[in-house]
Amino acid sequence: MSAPETERWSWGRDLPLTAVLCGLAAYADWFAPGVFFGHSLVLGTMFYLVGVRLVGPYAALAVLAAGTATLTAKWQQPFSALLIALEGLAVAGAWRDVIRPVLNVYGWILLFALATAFIASLFATWSVRDLLAGWQALIQFSLAPSGHGALLEDSSRLRRLPLEFRDVMRRLAEMARRLDSETRKREQLLRELESRVQERTRELEQVMLAARSADRAKGAFLATVTHELRTPLTSIITGTRLLRMGWKDRNDVVERTLSTLEKSSQVLMGVISDVLDYSKLESGVIHLEVTRFRPADILGDVAAILEPAARKANLELRVAPGHPPDLEWSGDVPRLRQVLLNLAGNAVKFTNGPTVEIASQVVFAGDEARLWFHVTDQGPGIPADRREAIFEPFVQLETNQVMSQAGTGLGLSICRRLVQAMGGDLTLASELGRGSRFSCWIPREPPPNLPRPPAAAALQKE
Amino acid sequence: MTPPAPAPARIVLAKDDPDVSATTNDLLTLGGHTVAAFASGQEALDHLAGHDADLLLTDMIMPGGNGPWLLHQVRAAAGLGHLPVLVISARADEGHVADGLRNGADAYLTKPFDPERLLETVAYWVEQGRARRGARPA
Numbered sequence: 001m002s003a004p005e006t007e008r009w010s011w012g013r014d015l016p017l018t019a020v021l022c023g024l025a026a027y028a029d030w031f032a033p034g035v036f037f038g039h040s041l042v043l044g045t046m047f048y049l050v051g052v053r054l055v056g057p058y059a060a061l062a063v064l065a066a067g068t069a070t071l072t073a074k075w076q077q078p079f080s081a082l083l084i085a086l087e088g089l090a091v092a093g094a095w096r097d098v099i100r101p102v103l104n105v106y107g108w109i110l111l112f113a114l115a116t117a118f119i120a121s122l123f124a125t126w127s128v129r130d131l132l133a134g135w136q137a138l139i140q141f142s143l144a145p146s147g148h149g150a151l152l153e154d155s156s157r158l159r160r161l162p163l164e165f166r167d168v169m170r171r172l173a174e175m176a177r178r179l180d181s182e183t184r185k186r187e188q189l190l191r192e193l194e195s196r197v198q199e200r201t202r203e204l205e206q207v208m209l210a211a212r213s214a215d216r217a218k219g220a221f222l223a224t225v226t227h228e229l230r231t232p233l234t235s236i237i238t239g240t241r242l243l244r245m246g247w248k249d250r251n252d253v254v255e256r257t258l259s260t261l262e263k264s265s266q267v268l269m270g271v272i273s274d275v276l277d278y279s280k281l282e283s284g285v286i287h288l289e290v291t292r293f294r295p296a297d298i299l300g301d302v303a304a305i306l307e308p309a310a311r312k313a314n315l316e317l318r319v320a321p322g323h324p325p326d327l328e329w330s331g332d333v334p335r336l337r338q339v340l341l342n343l344a345g346n347a348v349k350f351t352n353g354p355t356v357e358i359a360s361q362v363v364f365a366g367d368e369a370r371l372w373f374h375v376t377d378q379g380p381g382i383p384a385d386r387r388e389a390i391f392e393p394f395v396q397l398e399t400n401q402v403m404s405q406a407g408t409g410l411g412l413s414i415c416r417r418l419v420q421a422m423g424g425d426l427t428l429a430s431e432l433g434r435g436s437r438f439s440c441w442i443p444r445e446p447p448p449n450l451p452r453p454p455a456a457a458a459l460q461k462e
Numbered sequence: 463m464t465p466p467a468p469a470p471a472r473i474v475l476a477k478d479d480p481d482v483s484a485t486t487n488d489l490l491t492l493g494g495h496t497v498a499a500f501a502s503g504q505e506a507l508d509h510l511a512g513h514d515a516d517l518l519l520t521d522m523i524m525p526g527g528n529g530p531w532l533l534h535q536v537r538a539a540a541g542l543g544h545l546p547v548l549v550i551s552a553r554a555d556e557g558h559v560a561d562g563l564r565n566g567a568d569a570y571l572t573k574p575f576d577p578e579r580l581l582e583t584v585a586y587w588v589e590q591g592r593a594r595r596g597a598r599p600a
Binding site: 065075204223226227230232233234235236237238242250253256257260263264267428 | 469479481482484485486488489492552553560572573574575576577578
């Protein structure tokens with residue numbers, strides 16, 4: 001919209017036009033003698049200038065025409081300019097006498113209509129210009145990206161607008177302000193939601209990862225257990241069939257088969273009780289039967305059970321209670337014996353050093369008294385990177401040990417969980433080439449409520 | 463109960479578990495076969511290099527040359543192409559069975575196996591092996 005352009009005075013356009021108009025006015029004066037020439041000049045220029053300034057050049061022409069008509073009417077020669085034009089078109093002199101009275105009658109009416117139209121157009125143009133400027137400003141205002149209030153206060157152009165527009169704009173600005181603050185709130189909400197979604201996604205990924213690894217562990221558990229069950233079962237089924245095949249005269253075969261049956265049954269029994277123990281510990285349902293006992297007695301039991309195996313392996317089994325022999329403690333004796341049998345049994349089974357020592361001692365940690373058991377061997381030791389791994393279920397050292405001899409790989413995992421269920425812990429110190437020492441401790445009183453094993457708790461959470 | 467008609471054969475047994483090895487050995491011996499039992503794939507392969515055999519019975523998981531390794535060696539060896547190989551494994555899932563067969567095993571038995579089924583399978587594959595050997599003059 002270029003309405004403001006018309007307001008500007010242009011020498012190149014307006015001066016010659018003014019001159020021509022003044023000339024016309026002068027000619028009209030001459031046509032209607034008795035009127036001062038300069039008067040016409042001043043009036044014409046004024047009309048034009050006012051017209052140009054207010055309504056633009058074309059409307060100004062209309063203003064001038066109306067002005068001329070007014071002047072000619074004033075001096076009783078209406079439409080002198082029209083007559084001149086007719087003369088200029090070489091209208092015959094006779095026609096002049098016919099036209100003049102007609103023009104004289106209707107000229108006044110026409111003059112009145114022209115003046116009315118001019119005033120109306122003046123008003124209309126003025127109002128439309130205002131309206132257009134207002135609309136334009138309104139549109140620009142509404143298209144502004146932000147800061148409507150400040151725009152309304154600062155813009156001098158907006159301040160010149162009619163009151164109604166400014167009112168509308170003030171309301172618009174208020175609305176925009178509210179919209180802005182709503183939008184900001186919503187953006188913040190969106191950001192919060194987005195970050196919460198990301199957080200949840202991360203959590204979900206972690207849970208899925210944990211579930212997948214638990215799934216893998218379960219698969220490995222099943223595969224290993226299946227393998228451990230199938231091997232002794234094979235011997236039992238084949239051995240039984242052998243005995244039924246009618247070769248009873250072969251005493252050597254019968255004897256060998258019977259001993260295989262016995263051994264395989266025991267292996268099977270061991271696997272099953274390991275798996276049961278492990279499942280119970282995993283699901284946290286293990287129940288401890290707490291009684292008073294003498295630790296020295298347990299050391300003696302364990303040594304007595306392992307003595308034959310140790311003798312067979314050329315090992316010296318040494319028992320070293322580091323406390324008075326009549327010391328009493330509280331705990332689940334069969335479970336404790338199971339742990340020590342497992343630890344010392346491993347030492348006897350897997351090492352060939354000269355001695356295996358089972359020691360016990362009481363250590364005070366602050367106000368708390370702890371009963372420690374140490375099983376020390378002089379075997380090859382356990383590499384540092386495997387010292388935690390061997391407590392994981394089914395993990396065994398890379399050895400050439402026959403699988404059925406090595407067991408399920410659940411033993412240490414069960415031992416640690418058992419000791420933890422008793423409120424203590426099982427740790428390992430080892431030096432490659434020098435030997436290993438498994439140490440476990442239990443508190444004077446086992447915890448009344450058994451802590452859930454961490455793995456079981458984690459599984460439950462998933 | 464009588465064992466299937468004896469088709470005396472020389473069988474090489476590669477198994478690490480002493481109990482399973484002993485009972486299988488006894489079963490095959492009572493079935494009329496001659497058994498040479500070894501605890502590792504390497505020992506079995508060494509024996510095969512120097513002795514004629516009608517059938518190889520191997521475990522999958524063994525220290526010192528496991529089942530797949532032994533299968534590979536036997537299939538690659540010049541004079542052992544005809545030798546029937548039976549796999550006995552505690553790994554019973556389909557993936558392991560397929561692995562064993564892909565590695566060139568003729569049959570795959572899972573532990574615990576039916577003793578009579580083992581004897582039947584052995585008898586069948588001994589026949590097959592002999593036919594193979596006859597078809598291809600060694």
